[in-house]
Amino acid sequence: MTSSSIQTLFDSQKNKATALRSAPISERKAQLSKLKRWILDNKSRIYEALYQDLHKPQLEADISEIFPVMAEISHTLQHLSEWTRERRVSSGLTYIGTQGKIKYEPKGRCLIIAPWNYPFQLTVGPLVSCLAAGNTAILKPSENTPTTSRLISEMVRELFDPSWVTVVEGAIDETQTLLSLPFDHIFFTGSTPVGKIVMAAAAKHLTSVTLELGGKSPVIIDESANVDDAAKKIIWGRFTNNGQTCIAPDYLFVHHTQLKNFLASAKKHIRKLFDPSSVGMRQSSGYARIVNPRHTQRIIDLMESALQEGAKIAIGGTYDLESRFIEPTLLVDIPADASIWKEEIFGPVMPIQSYDSLENVIEHIRANDKPLSLYLFSKDRRTQERVTQETTAGSMVINDVVLQYAHPNLPFGGVNQSGIGKAHGHYGFLEFTNQKSVLKQRVGFTNAMLFYPPIGNFKKKVL
Numbered sequence: 001m002t003s004s005s006i007q008t009l010f011d012s013q014k015n016k017a018t019a020l021r022s023a024p025i026s027e028r029k030a031q032l033s034k035l036k037r038w039i040l041d042n043k044s045r046i047y048e049a050l051y052q053d054l055h056k057p058q059l060e061a062d063i064s065e066i067f068p069v070m071a072e073i074s075h076t077l078q079h080l081s082e083w084t085r086e087r088r089v090s091s092g093l094t095y096i097g098t099q100g101k102i103k104y105e106p107k108g109r110c111l112i113i114a115p116w117n118y119p120f121q122l123t124v125g126p127l128v129s130c131l132a133a134g135n136t137a138i139l140k141p142s143e144n145t146p147t148t149s150r151l152i153s154e155m156v157r158e159l160f161d162p163s164w165v166t167v168v169e170g171a172i173d174e175t176q177t178l179l180s181l182p183f184d185h186i187f188f189t190g191s192t193p194v195g196k197i198v199m200a201a202a203a204k205h206l207t208s209v210t211l212e213l214g215g216k217s218p219v220i221i222d223e224s225a226n227v228d229d230a231a232k233k234i235i236w237g238r239f240t241n242n243g244q245t246c247i248a249p250d251y252l253f254v255h256h257t258q259l260k261n262f263l264a265s266a267k268k269h270i271r272k273l274f275d276p277s278s279v280g281m282r283q284s285s286g287y288a289r290i291v292n293p294r295h296t297q298r299i300i301d302l303m304e305s306a307l308q309e310g311a312k313i314a315i316g317g318t319y320d321l322e323s324r325f326i327e328p329t330l331l332v333d334i335p336a337d338a339s340i341w342k343e344e345i346f347g348p349v350m351p352i353q354s355y356d357s358l359e360n361v362i363e364h365i366r367a368n369d370k371p372l373s374l375y376l377f378s379k380d381r382r383t384q385e386r387v388t389q390e391t392t393a394g395s396m397v398i399n400d401v402v403l404q405y406a407h408p409n410l411p412f413g414g415v416n417q418s419g420i421g422k423a424h425g426h427y428g429f430l431e432f433t434n435q436k437s438v439l440k441q442r443v444g445f446t447n448a449m450l451f452y453p454p455i456g457n458f459k460k461k462v463l
C-alpha cells in the first residue's frame, strides 16, 4: 500500500473517531458481539491460516489463539458498562463547593502493530480493548505470517466500515509510514529493538504508547521443588509453538541436587507432550515449526556458537533448516559469557545452569534487563517471598508457567526493557482510554480564592 493511501485511510477515520465519542456503549458491545460470532463461525479458516504460517497444531490454535480472544470479548462484554461509568470522587474540605468526576473517554485514532508468533490473538486481542474503549483502529499484522494477515484483513472487511477499523498489510515500509502519522495511541507488540523505534516515532507527536516487548524470562527450580511437576510445566511452556512465545521460560537455573532428575523428567515429558504417538519429533503433528528460514538459522547459530564455546547437549540437538525443524533441545555446561545468555532465544532451545547459591541467581537476574516474566518452582515460602521481593519482572508465577497470560483480572505487560503499559481486561481498556478529570464549580467560591493576589488579602484572611 502506498504512503498516500495509508494517509487517506488515516484521514478517513477522523470523523468516525469524533462520532464515537458520543455514541452509546451498546454500539461498541454490538460490534464486539459481531466479532465473537465471526470467530466462532470461521474457526476452520483460522486453523488453516495458522497451519499454513506456523504448522500450528489445532489444539494449540484453540488454546493460544482463539480461546484468549473469545475470553477477552466475553469478559469485556460483561464489564464494559461498569468500566465506562463515570466515577465521582470526593472533594474534601479544600474543594468544598465543587464536584469532581472521572470520565472515561476514547483516545481517538489508534494503531495496533502485531508480531507473528501468535498472529491472530496478538492482533485481535488488542482490538477488543481498543473497540471497547470507543476508538477507531488501523491494524498492522505481521508480514511473516501472511496467510493469517490476509485472513484478518478479510475478517475486518466483512465486519467493519474502514472508517472504524481497517487493516494495512505490509512490512517495515508500511509500518514506518503508519508510525509517521499523529495517532492518538499506538499499541505495539514485538521485539525490544523495534519497540524503541516505535517509541521514538511516537515521541515526535507525543503519541501515547503501549509496548508489549520481549526479552529473557528466567526460571528457578530450588531444592524443595517437585521436580517432575516443574519439568512437565516448563517443557510445555518452553516448547509450545516451538518456543516462539514471549513469556516462554527462556533459561533455567536448577539447584544442583535437582539437575539429574530434572533432565530425566524433561526427556519423558518432551516425548509425552510433543510426540505422543511416538512417530518421532520430525513427523509428529503435535509439534509446531519455526516461522521462517531466517529465524531457524538464527536459532541454529545461537545453539552452534554455544556448543563451540563449550556447552553440551543434554537432550535433542538435531535440526533441519529446510523444513524449519529444530528438535526440543536442552543445553548444559554453558560458559557465563556465551551469547545464548544474552539474546532472547525465541525458539526450542533452552540453556540450563545448575546453582548452589540463590544469592547468585538473584544477582544474575538483577544484573540483566528486567524480564517480561519470572518463574519460580519452590515449596519454601521464604524463598517464594524472597524472590518476589528482591527481583522485578512484568509478571511472576510461582510453581507454574505462562498461566498468568490469560488471567482476566491480572494486568499483562513488561517493565522497562520488556515493555511499557499493561494489556488485557480492564487494564487493556484503560490503555486505550483517556481518564479525563472533570471538575465543576457549583457555588461560585472555593478556598483557592484565598490565594488570589494581592497577597495582602491572603494574609488578612488566613494569617
Ligand code: NAD
Binding pocket: 113, 114, 115, 116, 117, 118, 122, 140, 141, 142, 143, 170, 171, 172, 175, 176, 189, 190, 191, 192, 194, 195, 197, 212, 213, 214, 215, 245, 246, 247, 344, 346, 372, 413, 414, 419
Ligand atoms: P518485530 O519487532 O520484529 O515485529 C513486530 C512488528 O513490527 C511487525 O508487525 C513488523 O512488521 C514491525 N516491524 C519490524 N521491524 C520494524 C521496523 N524496523 N520499523 C517499523 N516496524 C517494524 O517482532 P516479531 O519478530 O514479529 O515478534 C517477536 C518478538 O515479539 C519477540 O521479541 C517476542 O518476545 C515479542 N513478543 C512480545 C509479546 C508480549 O506480549 N510482550 C507477545 C508476542 C511477542
